[in-house]
Amino acid sequence: MKIVIIGAGISGLSLAYFLLEKDPSIDLTVIESEKKAGGKIWTDKADGFICEGGVNGFLDNRPKTLELSGKLGLSPLRSNDNARKRFIFSDGKLKMLPESPLSFFKSDLLSLYGRLRIVWELFVPKGSNKDETLADFARRRLGKEAYEKLIDPMASGIFAGDPEKMSLKSCFPKVYNLEQNYGGLIKGMMKLQKEVKKTGKKVGAGPGGVLTSFYNGMGTLINSLTDFLGSRLHTGLQAVSIDKNNDIYTIQLSDGSKIDSEIIISTIPAFALSEVTKELDKSLSNLLNTIYYPSISVVCLGFKKEKIKHPLDGFGFLIPYREGRKILGTLWDSSVFPNRAPEGYVLLRTMLGGARMSELAEQDEEKQINLVMDELNKIMNIKADPDLRKVFIHKKGIPQYFINHDSKLEKIDRILKNFKGFYITGNAFKGIGVNDCIENSSKLAERIIKDI
Ligand SMILES: Cc1cc2nc3c(=O)[nH]c(=O)nc-3n(C[C@H](O)[C@H](O)[C@H](O)COP(=O)(O)OP(=O)(O)OC[C@H]3O[C@@H](n4cnc5c(N)ncnc54)[C@H](O)[C@@H]3O)c2cc1C
Structure with a gap:
């Protein structure tokens, strides 16, 4: 049986793994438009720093990601106790988020x-x-x-x-x-x-769990899945359009070639799939295009420890919109995982953009660095020049589930009933985090194996 997966972010890669785990005889092809697989998981090593350009980690309170890591022979790395100490920049000051109901009532947050x-x-x-x-x-x-x-x-x-x-x-x-x-x-x-x-069974309603990654960052998971897939993964190849004749789908690729298959699965962002399905089904394409993706960027700044007066004794801080600041928050990565900065240095990761300030994440890199340094000066009194600067821009980077998202999904499902063998998953639909993506891919693999 031939299956084509479009997109090699964690949704596409894990789906490929689960399908092959269930049936190693599947003739599987994964197509990825970028030169490198991983999508929003993007670990960059420079000058002894490990910078997460996108995903920082996952919570260990849901089993699938840990299970997948175990099957791949990977050892997850839990964040240390600092990760529990979180701050909010409120009324112009960094304030610790209380850890218990009692400390909440004592706090002035x-x-x-x-x-x-x-x-x-x-x-x-x-x-x-x-x-x-x-x-x-x-x-x-x-x-x-x-x-x-x-x-x-x-x-x-x-x-x-x-x-x-x-x-x-x-x-x-x-x-x-x-x-x-x-x-x-x-x-x-x-x-x-x-x-x-x-x-004795944990059934919490909140996020809970411990932030978890790998010693060499989240890219470890991607590298391992990429190695597992070997020549089944084709990078630098974009799906341009999909056509259907009888029960066969034809995917037009960016190098001019075509690929035929009875089963295709999209794991690409909704706006990208909207473009690819324009000819296949206008109403599906229009619906997909209504899922809004603001831009978001991650600015990694590394400093010699002695330049920073703040103890950085925690996870980092988030900022309520009412404070009128231009960044979303900063994570003190080197305080949470052991090797994110070389000895004697610290690494701060600042997020900017998102649904209310998307344009800030679209500026050129130098402007973003200056903006972040200015904000860190105002919030944490950091005046020093950074020793490492890295900017990771995710244009149209993060899908938003607006009110009545579920009825949009129902309409999409109804349309897909007319397209036997065409499946859709990815972070635009039923959960945005890595754990959601992997769980959804696992469920979809089961469904596809049943269908065929
Ligand atoms: C800055 C940032 C930080 C985040 N941090 C966290 C975090 O710490 N923890 C967490 O759980 N989640 C985090 N997320 C959420 C994260 O997006 C998801 O958890 C997950 O990585 C999304 O995976 P995906 O495979 O569904 O999509 P993507 O990672 O977007 O993968 C889609 C892939 O499809 C490819 N593609 C697109 N168009 C085509 C085409 N036409 N043909 C072929 N290929 C195509 C893309 O190049 C991409 O590789 C973060 C997101 C962002 C943007």
């Missing part, structure tokens, strides 16, 4: 009213089951202050998103289900805690 308003969540009636923006949900259940100071920066950290447009149901399905199943967040979490005590 929210006003007394803001803290009490969170407790009042217990008495907020259950909302309807209709989708809602993250901002509306958070204001309704937790109050305006908690929304602006806590929930908004969290949305930046995960989606680089705009909570006024993000779908609660699609971006945070576990949180949506807490309200639907238990009537509220605090009530739901208390019930889940009881279940954990009773069954």
